[in-house]
Amino acid sequence: MRIALPDLSKPVPAGHLPALLGAVDFAIPAGFPSPAEDMTIKRCDLVELLGAHPQATFYMRVSGQSMVDAGIQDQDIIVIDRAIEPRHGHIVVAVVDNEFTCKRLHKRNGRVRLESANQTFPDIRPRDGQMLEIWGVVTASLTLFKP
Amino acid sequence: MSASRYALVDGNNFYASCERVFRPSLEQQPLIVLSNNDGCAIARSNEAKELGIKMGAPWHTIKHLEREAGLVALSANFTLYGDISDRMMSLVSGFGHRQEIYSIDESFVDLTGIRGDLVARGQKLRQRVLQWLGIPICIGIGPTKTLAKLANHVAKDAERKRGSYPAEHAQVCDLTAVPAPALDALLMVTPAREVWGVGPRISDQLHNLGVFTVKDLRDMNPATVRSRWSVTLERTVRELQGVDCIDFDDAPAAKQEIACTRSFGGSVLEMEELAEAISAFAARVAEKLRLQGSHAGELLTFIRTSPFRQGAQYSRSAIMPMIPSTADTALLTKAALVSLRTIYRTGFKYAKAGVMALSLSPADQGQGELPFGVTPAGAKSELRAGLMATMDRVNDRYGRGSLHIARNESAAPTRQWSMKQERRTPHYTTDWQSIPLARA
Numbered sequence: 001m002r003i004a005l006p007d008l009s010k011p012v013p014a015g016h017l018p019a020l021l022g023a024v025d026f027a028i029p030a031g032f033p034s035p036a037e038d039m040t041i042k043r044c045d046l047v048e049l050l051g052a053h054p055q056a057t058f059y060m061r062v063s064g065q066s067m068v069d070a071g072i073q074d075q076d077i078i079v080i081d082r083a084i085e086p087r088h089g090h091i092v093v094a095v096v097d098n099e100f101t102c103k104r105l106h107k108r109n110g111r112v113r114l115e116s117a118n119q120t121f122p123d124i125r126p127r128d129g130q131m132l133e134i135w136g137v138v139t140a141s142l143t144l145f146k147p
Numbered sequence: 148m149s150a151s152r153y154a155l156v157d158g159n160n161f162y163a164s165c166e167r168v169f170r171p172s173l174e175q176q177p178l179i180v181l182s183n184n185d186g187c188a189i190a191r192s193n194e195a196k197e198l199g200i201k202m203g204a205p206w207h208t209i210k211h212l213e214r215e216a217g218l219v220a221l222s223a224n225f226t227l228y229g230d231i232s233d234r235m236m237s238l239v240s241g242f243g244h245r246q247e248i249y250s251i252d253e254s255f256v257d258l259t260g261i262r263g264d265l266v267a268r269g270q271k272l273r274q275r276v277l278q279w280l281g282i283p284i285c286i287g288i289g290p291t292k293t294l295a296k297l298a299n300h301v302a303k304d305a306e307r308k309r310g311s312y313p314a315e316h317a318q319v320c321d322l323t324a325v326p327a328p329a330l331d332a333l334l335m336v337t338p339a340r341e342v343w344g345v346g347p348r349i350s351d352q353l354h355n356l357g358v359f360t361v362k363d364l365r366d367m368n369p370a371t372v373r374s375r376w377s378v379t380l381e382r383t384v385r386e387l388q389g390v391d392c393i394d395f396d397d398a399p400a401a402k403q404e405i406a407c408t409r410s411f412g413g414s415v416l417e418m419e420e421l422a423e424a425i426s427a428f429a430a431r432v433a434e435k436l437r438l439q440g441s442h443a444g445e446l447l448t449f450i451r452t453s454p455f456r457q458g459a460q461y462s463r464s465a466i467m468p469m470i471p472s473t474a475d476t477a478l479l480t481k482a483a484l485v486s487l488r489t490i491y492r493t494g495f496k497y498a499k500a501g502v503m504a505l506s507l508s509p510a511d512q513g514q515g516e517l518p519f520g521v522t523p524a525g526a527k528s529e530l531r532a533g534l535m536a537t538m539d540r541v542n543d544r545y546g547r548g549s550l551h552i553a554r555n556e557s558a559a560p561t562r563q564w565s566m567k568q569e570r571r572t573p574h575y576t577t578d579w580q581s582i583p584l585a586r587a
Binding site (some may be wrong): 007042053055056058059060061062063064065066067072074077082083088093095096098100101102103116117133 | 162171172234278280281494538576579582587
């Protein structure tokens with residue numbers, strides 16, 4: 001699947017039409033700073049919304065159907081925040097047999113397992129003595145619709 | 148005024164550690180990262196070090212370990228390392244008031260006046276970088292940069308080589324908290340060549356005079372050192388004695404990278420102003436490269452806001468491969484400016500910028516990429532080399548920057564030569580097509 005994202009590595013041409021400015025009709029008192037001067041307006045930014053800890057935020061692509069009931073579709077892009085301490089109930093990326101696996105973390109009464117969110121898929125239980133490595137906590141899933 | 152305190156923070160086996168974050172199967176495996184064109188080992192995991200693989204070992208001399216010892220060799224993925232470095236530097240900058248990036252995986256942090264248990268603070272930072280990024284780091288703390296760097300060496304060896312230093316210094320070592328007799332004991336078991344700025348040549352000369360350990364070097368008379376060697380070595384001795392005298396810009400060059408970075412007095416908002424600074428840095432880096440007879444295979448450019456000022460924060464870096472590797476001011480300046488244009492965003496108050504040459508190789512060992520003798524700009528390389536030498540002479544005589552390359556956006560487009568990188572991992576964090584797969 002190809003995602004159409006704007007290519008920001010090249011300059012984007014500015015529009016050819018002249019910008020129209022509305023006439024302003026008020027006086028600014030001399031010596032008094034304009035209230036708008038130091039207010040840079042920032043647009044809503046998805047990245048800001050998704051990445052509470054920008055340094056610890058990573059993305060992965062999902063392959064498989066085992067998490068559909070949690071709203072994670074095959075080929076979705078998941079957002080992972082490694083700054084979050086994984087707890088019971090979190091959707092996580094774990095390392096299972098050296099591969100990244102997205103599941104829900106079950107951690108109760110000293111038992112740990114990785115649960116699927118799809119009845120047709122089994123849960124993953126660590127074998128005896130096997131350490132379960134959690135790579136990061138999933139904070140969002142993006143489904144991109146093909147137009 | 149409180150006594151100066153510095154930390155040197157760096158990533159352990161940085162390139163190898165970056166690879167492991169996205170390839171869990173490489174954990175516990177002997178792993179090396181190869182230079183451009185898969186020439187030689189430029190990073191080694193601890194397991195690879197234990198196999199006896201030396202830094203810079205040519206690939207063809209160790210290739211047999213692939214079959215015999217399960218050695219894994221990867222081509223350098225500088226795009227990945229640059230991004231992880233950027234994240235790491237940003238976390239490390241919170242450790243003190245001021246940060247000076249020294250190479251892709253090392254930075255000095257000014258801790259002067261910070262109270263409390265610095266080792267505990269350091270362990271906390273280490274834990275955070277490990278959890279957030281998956282990168283193990285070591286921290287050395289000292290009253291001078293030279294001692295901080297030495298402390299970092301102690302922290303690394305105490306962790307990796309059992310019995311080399313007391314285990315309490317592993318990972319985070321604060322020499323300012325070590326009582327004098329114990330400090331002497333540490334310096335006595337450390338060879339003088341481990342000191343920042345003491346190269347093999349000086350180390351040999353010191354040997355002839357019976358100066359073997361760091362303690363021997365520290366106890367030398369600075370005046371004698373100045374008359375026999377240089378002001379630079381004198382400064383090193385004074386720093387070992389605890390006198391803070393190395394400014395960042397005078398720092399001895401790192402072995403693997405050459406950098407030029409600076410904090411701006413005020414805050415810079417405009418691209419134009421940053422471009423001015425970045426061009427100057429790139430020119431300076433090119434000069435340093437030629438001075439030590441090296442070529443850069445990659446150029447890293449970064450800009451960042453100050454984490455200590457109010458307002459929106461932004462920090463990005465970009466790495467541009469230089470193919471063939473070069474020390475040409477024009478090519479490096481152009482690469483830095485293209486990178487700047489890619490990472491620049493409006494509306495931020497930039498406080499720091501820099502240019503770093505990575506993946507250095509000796510200038511006389513041209514890797515011989517095709518087409519031979521032709522630079523991407525189309526000029527004959529001997530002619531360019533002559534031009535650069537002349538430029539250096541002019542600048543030497545009339546002052547740095549007298550003669551420089553005009554920033555010219557309309558220069559011929561860089562041609563893309565493909566580099567031999569058969570074993571490179573994907574750009575996991577910088578390219579949507581290359582993000583890792585998670586099974587579900």
